[in-house]
Amino acid sequence: MNDYRTPLKRSLGLGSAKDGTHHFAWQRITAISTGLSALWLLGMVLTMRSADYAYVHALVADPVNACVLVAFLLGMFWHAKLGLQVIVEDYVHTPLAATVAQLAIIFVCALAAIASVLAVLRIALGS
Numbered sequence: 001m002n003d004y005r006t007p008l009k010r011s012l013g014l015g016s017a018k019d020g021t022h023h024f025a026w027q028r029i030t031a032i033s034t035g036l037s038a039l040w041l042l043g044m045v046l047t048m049r050s051a052d053y054a055y056v057h058a059l060v061a062d063p064v065n066a067c068v069l070v071a072f073l074l075g076m077f078w079h080a081k082l083g084l085q086v087i088v089e090d091y092v093h094t095p096l097a098a099t100v101a102q103l104a105i106i107f108v109c110a111l112a113a114i115a116s117v118l119a120v121l122r123i124a125l126g127s
Contacts, residue, residue, distance in 0.1 A: 023082065030079035037072035057123060066124035070117050077113035081105055 003010070044065060048056050059065055084105045092098040 023086075027079065027082045027086075030075045030082065034072060034075040034079055037068050037075065040068045041072055060120065060123045061126065063124065066120055069120050073116040073120065074113060077109045077116070081109040084109075 044059060048059060051059075060069065085102060088098055088101045088105065092101055
């Protein structure tokens with residue numbers, strides 16, 4: 001039997017297609033921001049190759065460097081969360097396992113981001 005339906009008619013009812021572009025855009029934005037801040041941080045790391053603790057502490061405590069480091073950490077963990085979310089959506093087919101994996105990804109990425117940012121703020125604010 002021939003199927004004379006249009007591609008749109010065949011795809012209706014197969015799920016929402018409203019969130020893919022948003023996710024794609026944020027994945028690219030976080031990749032670009034992380035890449036640019038990583039270049040800045042690479043320059044920082046190269047300047048402290050043979051530096052002592054006081055110099056490295058002062059370098060991280062500088063407000064501009066601390067802001068770039070925080071931006072890098074937030075962008076990196078958000079990008080990681082988005083990428084891992086796509087992997088789970090593509091390869092985990094059991095609904096319960098997918099939900100548990102998604103929640104674990106969110107929890108681990110949020111916890112790591114908070115801990116990292118607090119470490120930078122502790123250095124930058126002098127405690």
